[in-house]
Every structure is written in structure tokens, then in C-alpha cells.
Amino acid sequence: MPRMPARPLVFAAALAAGLAACSGGDATETAATKPAGEVPPVIAERQENFKAIGAAFKAVRGELDRDAPDFATIAAKASLINARAGQIAxxxxxxxxxxxxxxxxxxxxxxKTPAEFKAAAQMLVDESAKLASLAPGGDKAAIGAQAMAMGGACKGCHDKFRLDDEK
Ligand code: HEC
Structure with a gap:
């Protein structure tokens, strides 16, 4: 393969900015073609998705900590997690x-192990669906156990696929 002549980064950045200004940005452009430091929108998108998943899970746990949980809230939050889990892949x-x-x-x-990652995402889809269908029944012990199982799907994926920066 012939080597591409090295271009100064500032030129590439200016070119990208110019193109974005003309076209309004190209959503199909891949991350690899972007100058280092320019964050692909999909990264912010997935982090927002996980933040919303995290907030919903927190709300579920908050309800389960109460003597009389609002089971409709748990069902709604589980459905939200279910919809967002479907976007992870x-x-x-x-x-x-x-x-x-x-x-x-x-x-x-x-x-490196895309099938495993996909399965981990699917596990959250499945466990959140179970929680959503169980919640309206109002059996606190069973709902609590299913919330734990759903939490296991978070942990299972994070342990393998998310950088642990808390050490
Ligand atoms: C299939 C894998 C997978 C599953 C399932 C999963 N996560 Fe994550 N999570 C990730 C990855 C990967 C990141 C890092 C994303 C990034 O930084 O680009 C992440 C990041 C997060 C973040 C940080 C978001 C931010 O940038 O502020 C939170 C909060 C989070 N996950 C919560 C949860 C909760 C709660 C669940 C379960 C209800 C869950 N996740 C299930 C893979 C997963």
C-alpha cells in the first residue's frame, strides 16, 4: 500500500470544520476518519442512554426501599430500561x-467478543421485561428478587466490557 503523505492535524481539523459548516455535518462519517479529540456523537448518545438507565434503576431501588412501593412507578421504570436496553447494541x-x-x-x-456483548445487552432486555411484567402484581419479594436479577445483568456486562475507573 502506498503511504499517505502526513498532513498536519490542524489542516485536517480545519477541513472537517469547513465540511461540517457546508453540509451541516455528515452523520455517516465514521469515527476513524475524525481527527483525534473530536468525540463521535454516538459516544455521548450511549452515555446519555446509560445515565437514563442508571437513573431509572435507582428509582426502582428507591421504591423497593419503601414500606409501600409504588409498583406502577417500578413497572414504568422497568419499561423505560427495557426500551433503552434495546438501543445498546x-x-x-x-x-x-x-x-x-x-x-x-x-x-x-x-x-473482540461482539456476540458476548450482544448477549449481555439482550440479558438486560430480558430481565427488564420480566421486571416490567412482574411489577403490577405487587409481590414485593418477587419484584425485589427480579430487580436484583436485572442488576446482575448490569454488573455482568460492566465487569467484562466497561472500564472500571473507580480503583
Ligand atoms: C451490554 C453491556 C451493558 C449493560 C447490560 C449495562 N451497561 Fe452500563 N455501561 C456499559 C458500557 C460499555 C459503559 C461505558 C460507556 C461509555 O463510556 O462509552 C456503561 C456505562 C454506564 C454508566 C455511566 C454512563 C456515563 O457515561 O455517565 C452507567 C450509570 C451505567 N452504565 C449504568 C448501567 C445500569 C444501571 C445497567 C443495568 C440496569 C447497565 N448499565 C447495563 C455497558 C453496559
Whole structure:
């Protein structure tokens, strides 16, 4: 393969900015073609998705801590998690891992074992669906156990695929 002549980064950045100004940005552009430091929108998107999932899970646990939980709230939050869990698999295009120079906790293992990652996301889809269907019944012990099982789906994925920066 012929080597591309090295271009100063500032030129590439100016070109990208100019193109974005003309076209309003190109959503199909891949992360790999972007100058380092420019964060692909999909990274912010998936982090927002996880933040919303985290807030919903917190709300579920908050209800379960009460003597008389609001089971309708638990059902609604579980449904929200279910919908958002379904988006996870679409939020990880190649070139957006911790090794690509972006501020992300997405480990390269996501792309090395994609079937496993997909299964981990599907597990959250399944466990949140179970919680959503169980919640309206009002059996606090069973709902609590299912919330724990759903939490296991979070942990199972984080342990393998998310950078642990809390050490
Ligand atoms: C299939 C894998 C997977 C599952 C399932 C999963 N997560 Fe995550 N989570 C990740 C990855 C990967 C990141 C890092 C994303 C990034 O930084 O780009 C993350 C990040 C997060 C963040 C930080 C978001 C931010 O940037 O502020 C929170 C909060 C979170 N997850 C909560 C949860 C909760 C709660 C659950 C379960 C209800 C869950 N996650 C299930 C993979 C998963």
C-alpha cells in the first residue's frame, strides 16, 4: 500500500470544520476518519442512554426501599430500561473504544467478543421485561428478587466490557 503523505492535524481539523459548516455535518462519517479529540456523537448518545438507565434503576431501588412501593412507578421504570436496553447494541460502532483516544469507558473487549456483548445487552432486555411484567402484581419479594436479577445483568456486562475507573 502506498503511504499517505502526513498532513498536519490542524489542516485536517480545519477541513472537517469547513465540511461540517457546508453540509451541516455528515452523520455517516465514521469515527476513524475524525481527527483525534473530536468525540463521535454516538459516544455521548450511549452515555446519555446509560445515565437514563442508571437513573431509572435507582428509582426502582428507591421504591423497593419503601414500606409501600409504588409498583406502577417500578413497572414504568422497568419499561423505560427495557426500551433503552434495546438501543445498546446500536451504540458501539468500531473505532469508539478506550483505545481510540476518546473519553469513554467502552473496553476493546466489546469489539473482540461482539456476540458476548450482544448477549449481555439482550440479558438486560430480558430481565427488564420480566421486571416490567412482574411489577403490577405487587409481590414485593418477587419484584425485589427480579430487580436484583436485572442488576446482575448490569454488573455482568460492566465487569467484562466497561472500564472500571473507580480503583
Ligand atoms: C451490554 C453491556 C451493558 C449493560 C447490560 C449495562 N451497561 Fe452500563 N455501561 C456499559 C458500557 C460499555 C459503559 C461505558 C460507556 C461509555 O463510556 O462509552 C456503561 C456505562 C454506564 C454508566 C455511566 C454512563 C456515563 O457515561 O455517565 C452507567 C450509570 C451505567 N452504565 C449504568 C448501567 C445500569 C444501571 C445497567 C443495568 C440496569 C447497565 N448499565 C447495563 C455497558 C453496559
Amino acid at each position: 446500536n451504540h458501539f460502532p468500531a473505532g469508539t473504544s478506550t483505545e481510540d483516544g476518546f473519553k469513554t469507558e467502552a473496553l476493546p473487549a466489546i469489539w
